[in-house]
Amino acid sequence: MREQQHLLEVSNLNGWYGESHVLHGMTFNVGAGEIVTLLGRNGAGKTTTLRAIMGVVRKRRGAITYKGSDIISLPQHKVPWLGIGYVPEERGIFATLNVLENLMLPPVTQSGGMGIDDIYQLFPNLRGRDQTPGTRLSGGEQQMLAIARILRTGADFILLDEPTEGLAPVIVEEIAASLQVLKQRGLTIVLVEQNLRFAASIADRHYVVEQGVVVDEIANEVLPASMDRLNSYLGV
Amino acid sequence: MTEIFGVPFAVLLGQLLLGLINGSFYALLSLGLAIIFGMLNVINFAHGAFYMLGGFAALVAFNTLGIGYWPSLIVAPLAVGLIGVVVEKLLLRHLYKMDHLYSLLLTFGVALMLEGLFRHLFGSAGKPYPLPEALSGGINLGFMFLPAYRAWVIVASLGVCLVTWYAIERTRLGAYLRAATENPSLVQAFGINVPVMLTLTYAFCVGLAGFAGALAAPLYQVSPGMGSNLIIIVFAVVVIGGMGSIIGAVVTGLSLGLIEGLTKVFVPSASAIAVFLVMVAVLLLRPSGLFGRER
Ligand SMILES: Nc1ncnc2c1ncn2[C@@H]1O[C@H](COP(=O)(O)OP(=O)(O)O)[C@@H](O)[C@H]1O
Ligand SMILES: [Mg+2]
Numbered sequence: 001m002r003e004q005q006h007l008l009e010v011s012n013l014n015g016w017y018g019e020s021h022v023l024h025g026m027t028f029n030v031g032a033g034e035i036v037t038l039l040g041r042n043g044a045g046k047t048t049t050l051r052a053i054m055g056v057v058r059k060r061r062g063a064i065t066y067k068g069s070d071i072i073s074l075p076q077h078k079v080p081w082l083g084i085g086y087v088p089e090e091r092g093i094f095a096t097l098n099v100l101e102n103l104m105l106p107p108v109t110q111s112g113g114m115g116i117d118d119i120y121q122l123f124p125n126l127r128g129r130d131q132t133p134g135t136r137l138s139g140g141e142q143q144m145l146a147i148a149r150i151l152r153t154g155a156d157f158i159l160l161d162e163p164t165e166g167l168a169p170v171i172v173e174e175i176a177a178s179l180q181v182l183k184q185r186g187l188t189i190v191l192v193e194q195n196l197r198f199a200a201s202i203a204d205r206h207y208v209v210e211q212g213v214v215v216d217e218i219a220n221e222v223l224p225a226s227m228d229r230l231n232s233y234l235g236v
Numbered sequence: 237m238t239e240i241f242g243v244p245f246a247v248l249l250g251q252l253l254l255g256l257i258n259g260s261f262y263a264l265l266s267l268g269l270a271i272i273f274g275m276l277n278v279i280n281f282a283h284g285a286f287y288m289l290g291g292f293a294a295l296v297a298f299n300t301l302g303i304g305y306w307p308s309l310i311v312a313p314l315a316v317g318l319i320g321v322v323v324e325k326l327l328l329r330h331l332y333k334m335d336h337l338y339s340l341l342l343t344f345g346v347a348l349m350l351e352g353l354f355r356h357l358f359g360s361a362g363k364p365y366p367l368p369e370a371l372s373g374g375i376n377l378g379f380m381f382l383p384a385y386r387a388w389v390i391v392a393s394l395g396v397c398l399v400t401w402y403a404i405e406r407t408r409l410g411a412y413l414r415a416a417t418e419n420p421s422l423v424q425a426f427g428i429n430v431p432v433m434l435t436l437t438y439a440f441c442v443g444l445a446g447f448a449g450a451l452a453a454p455l456y457q458v459s460p461g462m463g464s465n466l467i468i469i470v471f472a473v474v475v476i477g478g479m480g481s482i483i484g485a486v487v488t489g490l491s492l493g494l495i496e497g498l499t500k501v502f503v504p505s506a507s508a509i510a511v512f513l514v515m516v517a518v519l520l521l522r523p524s525g526l527f528g529r530e531r
Contacts, residue, residue: 054425080427092422096414104408105415106426153426 005068007032007157007188008053013062015045015052015212022048024212025062030157035179035189037199040209041235046192047089049209050159053190054086055079066157083110085155089162089192091146093134100130102145106153113154122178123148140171147178158182161192176201196230208233243501249380251497257386257455259493260393261466264448266473266485267397268441271404274417274480275437278328278339283470284463285347286442289316290449291458292354295365305368308450309392316446317439324438329431347464354460362457389451396447397486404482413437417480472515478528488526 006029015023051057055076120127123144193199208216238245293312297303371385404410477484499510
């Protein structure tokens with residue numbers, strides 16, 4: 001018997017884009033309420049891992065279990081209804097939808113989602129922008145919107161792909177602060193991140209990904225002591 | 237009697253009215269084509285055949301089942317929409333990932349088969365469909381006589397176009413559709429069953445064509461070729477308005493009907509090509525159409 005049931009367990013996950021084999025046996029787990037990062041160089045397969053969990057990447061082998069049940073065999077559109085929310089790397093704000101429509105787009109999949117007022121409190125920049133076309137927002141605001149619309153759905157397990165990519169330091173701090181709030185609310189987050197300082201400021205554990213496999217696991221407490229090891233993985 | 241450039245005012249208005257009626261059909265059909273192109277990335281050459289099916293659905297319902305005009309305005313689009321579901325699920329769906337050309341050829345083939353089938357079953361000649369009792373009269377506007385059925389055709393098509401536009405631009409369901417047009421994979425990752433949505437969109441749009449066919453039945457005769465005569469112009473309308481633009485399709489449909497009407501009055505010999513001249517001019521000046529966005 002396993003001593004502890006994880007919220008998400010990924011084991012020996014392989015994934016393909018067409019003929020191109022990208023994930024070569026990813027194994028990791030995420031406990032309820034944890035923030036866990038996937039670190040690794042560009043092209044290591046972090047985004048693909050998140051896509052494979054969501055079922056966006058369909059060609060997969062291995063096991064992905066959420067709350068103890070297999071989700072690889074689920075049709076793609078059923079996965080979010082388990083309370084899993086996805087904030088993609090490219091943010092995915094719709095140009096033909098205004099800010100309010102973007103915010104309201106993902107269906108509410110579970111109770112306990114954030115109300116509009118809470119969302120505006122968390123991301124004051126979004127307030128009063130309802131009628132603005134989604135892609136007219138700045139990059140940072142689009143990232144906030146991409147996170148906000150998932151928080152509204154009631155998802156309590158969130159896959160967050162490089163939320164700070166290309167953003168100014170002040171905005172990064174705002175996003176870090178918002179993730180702290182989410183953590184206090186008990187949400188579980190898988191975070192893909194290049195910004196180590198940002199990752200260290202909020203995460204509990206880190207997995208290092210190289211060429212489609214997890215090669216190391218580092219607890220956040222020992223991260224400062226493991227910087228040399230990490231830098232050699234990331235090639236900084 | 238007042239004249240404009242030597243043309244009696246009443247004749248001018250009469251042609252404008254005809255133009256507006258043609259334009260209403262252009263609008264209804266090009267609206268569906270534009271949505272199908274925007275959402276499914278399919279150039280639906282079968283649209284004219286579905287229009288024809290709508291006409292025949294009304295005719296057959298009337299002649300064999302005793303279903304009158306008004307219920308057939310609902311029955312015909314439903315029947316056509318159902319056939320649309322079958323075509324999408326059985327055939328079209330498998331071609332989304334391929335070049336436009338494949339679905340264009342497929343729908344062209346479907347159109348030819350449907351047209352051929354109906355020629356075989358009903359012959360090529362047009363079949364009359366009686367005017368509904370309630371709309372058989374007309375209104376004397378003082379300067380011209382307005383047949384009630386023609387007025388109804390304009391009101392009904394514009395009403396349907398307006399409701400469709402509202403549903404797509406202002407409702408939640410419409411937001412799903414617009415979002416899925418941009419990024420279907422992400423919409424699916426939010427928990428929406430996009431394939432089902434595509435099927436229903438196709439069914440709805442060919443249902444609109446069926447509605448147009450039923451609406452046309454009392455006005456023109458019902459014949460297997462009624463759709464193929466119209467569809468070429470409707471494609472020109474979609475190209476002029478901008479592929480995938482809903483408002484563009486409706487506004488362009490009506491305007492081109494009017495332009496055609498005007499050409500009939502002033503340069504009768506050019507009326508058959510007026511639409512295509514406009515298309516050439518628009519494509520030269522704005523290749524993505526009047527309302528289209530650059531891709
Ligand atoms: N849509 C795609 N089609 C084919 N190959 C892809 C696609 N997306 C990513 N890849 C390849 O898969 C590998 C992993 O990419 P990705 O998961 O995006 O890496 P990361 O997010 O860690 O930077 C890379 O080699 C990349 O080139
Ligand atoms: Mg990535």
